Amino acid sequence: MLGEAIGALGHEIRIAYDGPAALKVVELFTPDLAILDLGLPAMDGYELADKLKCTKRVRPLRLIAVTGYGQPADRKRSQESGFDFHLVKPVGMRRLAFLIDDLLS
Numbered sequence: 001m002l003g004e005a006i007g008a009l010g011h012e013i014r015i016a017y018d019g020p021a022a023l024k025v026v027e028l029f030t031p032d033l034a035i036l037d038l039g040l041p042a043m044d045g046y047e048l049a050d051k052l053k054c055t056k057r058v059r060p061l062r063l064i065a066v067t068g069y070g071q072p073a074d075r076k077r078s079q080e081s082g083f084d085f086h087l088v089k090p091v092g093m094r095r096l097a098f099l100i101d102d103l104l105s
Contacts, residue, residue, distance in 0.1 A: 019043025038067040
């Protein structure tokens, strides 16, 4: 639903349900921004972020963590892993839309 809502805002999106699938997506599509759940199956969002940052890029990849983990240690870890923002579920679409526009401008 989140991906569809972002697409409705006019952004070109791709959806992957786990880390390995996301890595296959970026073989054919180069996103400017990735919204990652930190608790992904098969490969967590931190590992996926590291792998995505190693892909060939013209512009740096912007990262937003969307997670149920909201303790200070969780926020610190996402910041240290290169995430631009750490959002705790449930995520408000108004705030997410503002962050996306801000990061892509």
